[in-house]
Amino acid sequence: MTTSPNNLAVIKTGANLVLSDLFNTITKPTDQQKSAFSSLLEQGVPTLRTERWRYTVLRKAISNHLKLVESSTGELPQHPALTNLDAEKVTVLNGQLHGELSISGLELSSSNKVSTLNPLKHDDSFIDNTNIAFAQQTLKLSISKDIEKLVVLHFHHTITSSLLANRLEIETAKNTSAKILVLHTSDNDLNSTLIPVTTLNAGANSQITIINIQDLGDKTFQLAKTHAHLGADSVFKFTQLEIGAQLSRHDVVIDVLGKGAEFIHNNLLHGTEKQILDTHLDVYHHIDHTQSTMGVKAVLDDKSRGIFNGKIYVEVDAQQVNADLQNNNLLLSKFAEINTKPELEIYADDVKCAHGATVGQLNEESLFYLRSRGLDKDAAEKVLVSAFSRSTYYGLVPSVFEEWLDVRLGFES
C-alpha cells in the first residue's frame, strides 16, 4: 500500500490502480467524493468472480488510457430526431450544461453536492461509488407542477479516452406529472467510459415517464444506473433502449415504497457486431398493494452478447403485490449469445408474481409465409425482427423517435 496525494490507501492492482491514479488528478475532491472513493476501493473494481459481474468484463472499460475531462469545449450536437421535436431541450456536452429550461413548475440546476436516495442502501454499488467519486457536477431537476411539454436532456460526449460521470437527480413533488427523454450519444471511435447515474424521487401520486435512449458511439463504454424511489400512488414508466456502445451495463434499481405505487418498464437490448449489452434490473416491493410490469427484449445479431438479470423482491409484509417480469430474446446469428436470469424472491404470502424468459430464433414458418407472399428473405426477416422489437418503443416514445428508431435499427431505410 502507498499513500496517495488525496490521502487514500491504494490497492495497486489493474483497474483499481487506474481509478486511483485518475482520482488523484482531481484537484479538490469534496468529502462526498472522498468517501465514495474509499468505499469504491474497499469493494474493489468487480471482476468475473463478482456474481453480478460474471458476464461483463471491465478490463477494457477501465484501463490506463483514461483521463478526466479538463475542459468541455466541443460543438453542440444536432440530433436528427431532436430537430423536429416539440420539446423543452437542453444539452449536456462533455459534462457541461448548455441551455436552460424556461418552463414554469420545473427547475434545472447544477450543483457539486450529491444527494443519494438513502437510507435503503441500494446506492452503494460499484457504479454508484464511481459515479459519485468522479461526478464533477450534479444536475438537479425538480418538478413542482404538471409539465405537459416533453423535457429532453441530451448528453453528448466528444472527448476521446476520457472518463466522465454525469449525474442527474430528478424529484417530483406530489400530484405532479412529467415526461422526460434522456438521450445519450457520443462520437464514433471514442474509447471513453461514461458513468451516468439518474436518480428519481417520485412524490406521492406523481406520474413520471422517463425514456432513456443509449445510442453511444461504437467504441464507447457505459456503466449506467437508474435508481428510483416511488412514493404512494406514484406511477413510473421507464422505457430503456440500449442501442449503441461497445459495452453498456445498466443497473436499474426500483424501490417501491408507497402503497398504490406502480412501475412499468419496457426495455430493448439491440446488439450487433461485438457489442455487450447488460441490464441488471432489481425491483423491490417494500410495501403492500404495489404493482410492477416489466417487459425486456433483446435482439442480438453477429457476435453480440446480451445479459439480463431481473429480480422481483417482495418483502414479508408487502401483501397484494402484483408483479410480472418477462424477458424475450431473439438471436439472429449462431454466434450471438444471451445470458438471462429472471428471479423472484418473495417473503409475503398473498401476492401474484410471474416471471419468465424465452430464447429463440426467427420463426421459420413465419418466414416461409411472408416469402410465399412475395417478400424476399431479407425483407421478411426485417418484418419479423421489427415486429418483435417495436413493442418496446411504439406508442412509448415520441413519433419522431419511432421513425428515427425504425431507421436506426434498420427496419426502414
Added chain:
Amino acid sequence: MLDIKNLHASIDNNKILNGIDLEIKAGEVHAIMGPNGSGKSTLASVLAGRSEYEITDGTVTFNGKDLFELEIEERAREGLFLAFQYPQEIPGVNNVYLLKAAVNAVRKHRGLDEFDAYDFLSLVREKIKFMEMDEKFLHRGVNEGFSGGEKKRNEILQMLMLEPKLAVLDETDSGLDIDALKVVSKGVNAMRSDERGILMVTHYQRLLDYIKPDFVHVLMNGKIVKSGDHTLALELEAKGYDWLLDAEAA
C-alpha cells in the same frame, strides 16, 4: 401454365410423392382429392417451395420456367399463390402492412408502379367487404387471434389482392362452417377467369358443391390413380376411396 411431370418427393427419406403427372391450363379449375396421408398437402407444399421436402425426380414447369429454380418469393411474384391449410399467426405484423408489401412486391416484379396509399386502401376496402370481413382485421396482427374461418377468409382476401396466375388452395375448406364456406367459395369463384388456373386440394367433396371443378383427380400413395370430371367427386362421396385401391391393386 403448370406442367408437373413424373414428380417424386420425399421427406426424411420417406417417399411421399411417387410420380405425379398433371397439367393445368389457363382457365381450368382442378381438384385433387384423396385420403389422409395420400400426399395432397405435400404436393401443395412442394409447389410453394417448402425446403423440408426433397425433390428426387421429375420436373415442374410454371409459365415456361423451371419452378424448382425459383426461390419461394420468386414463385409468388411469378404468380403462384398458396392458400395455406394452417395460415401462420404473425403477431406484431399488421395485416394491412403485409398486404401492401406483398401486392407491391408482385407489382414491382410485373413492371407496374407501386400502389399509392389511397388507391391501395380503396382496393383493400372493396375486397374486404366482398369477403364479408370487418375492416378491423386490417389493423390486427396477421392471423393473430383469428378463428379458423377468419384465417381462411384472410387467405382468400390475400389471393384477391394479389391476383395470382395460379392459385393452389390447400384444404381451404377444412374446418369451415357453412357460412364461411360460402364466402370462401364466393371469393374463389370470383377469381375464376380464362387467364387463371386454380388447383384445389381437398379432403371433402362438400367444397365442390360450391366451386365446380373442370377436373377431379384422385391421389393415393403419392400418385394420381384416377382422373375425371366433377362427377368423379360424387362417386367418391358415395363409394369412398377403397374401391380405387382395389382397382389399382388388381
